Amino acid sequence: MFYRTSMAIHLSILLTLLLICPAAAEESTIKIGFIDLKRVYEESGKQEEFDERMKELRREKDLILIEMKEKISAMEKMMLELGDEKRIEKERDLRQLQLDIENFRKDAAKDLNRKMIEFEREFAGELKEIVTKIGEEEGYTYILSDLVIMYSDPKYDLTEKVIKAFKEQPGGSSSETE
Secondary structure, three states: OOOOOOHHHHHHHHHHHHHHHHHHHHHOOOOEEEEOHHHHHHHOOHHHHHHHHHHHHHHHHHHHHHHHHHHHHHHHHHHOOOOHHHHHHHHHHHHHHHHHHHHHHHHHHHHHHHHHHHHHHHHHHHHHHHHHHHHHHHOOOEEEEHHHOOOOOHHHEOHHHHHHHHHHOOOOOOOOOO
16 A cells, blocks of 8 residues: 555665765764564554554445445336336336446445545654654654665664554554554
8 A cells, every 4th residue: 555656766765865875974974764664554553543444434335335236126126016107217217226326336436545545645644753753853864664775784673663653642552462
């Protein structure tokens, strides 16, 4: 989900940092850390929160869809007992209901996709706040995503600190056992 960003963008960011680093090195010591985005997402409770939100939304949509299908089924049964003229009229209603179901499915898929994007943005915003706070408090020049790093010394891995910060947020999953 959060990992859709193209590798070209990540590489260009890394190259930019490499070009900036020599200039920054003249001014002061450079301190670089990194985080494992996938671990942060999974272990911070955000993946579970997202899954739960999406499950609830899908359940709501499914209930509406079931109601619509039940209407169609009832109409089809009723049509068997009608005369030709009334049946033709009900067939039009039936086609309209089937069209409504198709439109509902499309709208539901768009709505689920929109909610997924909203959650990604929310997660990215919270992540940026947490990483910025850690970076400022601990004097990091750069904190990178593991997606742009080919090798790193584990002692510069800030993933655990970021996960802990997520769990300590109001509404976080600090009550979970680790």
